[in-house]
Amino acid sequence: MCDLNVKIEQLRDLLNGGVKRAVIIPHISPDGDAMGSCGALSLLLDKLGIQNQILICDSVPEYLQFLPKARTVVSNRVDPELCESYMMAADVLFMMDHNNPDREGELQLLNEAFMGKKVMIDHHLEPSSVDITISEPGSPATCMLLYKVIKAIWGKEIISADMANALYAGINTDTGNFNHAASDPELYRTVADLLEQGLDRDYVYANIYQVSSLDKLRLTGNVILNDLQIHPDYPIAVIPVSLNELEHFHYKDGDLEGVVNIPLSIAAVKVSVLITERKDKVKISMRSKGDIPVNVWCEKYFNGGGHKNASGGKLEVSFAEAIELVNGTVREFFEELNN
Ligand SMILES: [Mn+2]
DSSP, X not given: OOHXXXXXXXXXXXXXXXXXXXXXXXXXXXXXXXXXXXXXXXXXXXXXXXXXXXXXXXXXXXXXXXXXXXXXOEETTTOHHHHHHHHHHOSEEEEESOSSGGGSTTHHHHHHHOOSEEEXXXXXXXXXXXXXXXXXXXXXXXXXXXXXXXXXXXXXXXOOHHHHHHHHHHHHHHTTTTTSSOOOHHHHHHXXXXXXXXXXXXXXXXXXXXXXXXXXXXXXXHIIIIIOEEOSSSSEEEEEEOHHHHHHTTOOTTTTTTGGGGGGGSTTOOEEEEEEEOSSOEEEEEEEOTTOXXXXXXXXXXXXXXXXXXXXXXXXXXXXXXXXXXXHHHHXXXXXXXX
């Protein structure tokens, strides 16, 4: 029996063993896969009669508020006491779509002090080891892995239409609407199953891709027109976005979602880097085509990591220094690749 099946059996035994309360945590700056997997899991636990609560270190971006349970998430930024009381009362902690407690922002401390069982369901490389680590780095999305787990333990019939929508939202967004990491036939069998369980693709699509604000659209236009630079010697696009600019366009969480992918539409661009100035840090987000492992670059210089074609990091330096560090390490990154 393969390792994944062993872990799935362990999870079944755990949940059948009298678990009463659970907490569910996505990664910091949650995306569709993080919130989709948390929402679907929460609905599943409801069906199993296990009280549960999604806890988050920051907030759910506007464009994901339509997902099940998104509006009842408790934020540690808003109510740390309430977060702590949920953690203290829980028997099980689920870590969704991240491979390490250090991806949970301020909730990391509560996670590390947690006395119950910890379960990780995730598809990032190099998972840390918890009580039950369900990890499949080859999987296109945590939501697809979660689907596999649910199907193996309870059968796909337990999946409601709301759960199907949440799982599909994660699969759709992590593959960029089926444009990358989307060649696994299993992906489409999963979607077919979700459709049979009541998935409303049009509803999910409309809520993710057709709810933009004018500010968001203008911000996107502005950064492409005025900030995007193509490196003269290497196939890389860099988009530095200043705090001033974000404020000018009344930036809200999620407003730059997807922008880093846009330069990859240029034939000559193989890597795209978005550098975003925030009040207390500079965020780095990278995307690449083909075999270029941007996670290596993010790990080495930007306190981050992620997937081969989609990674990120953060720096506690000035905006100018962050831009300098990206430009200053381009050559080394590409030369190491060629060796
Ligand atoms: Mn994911």
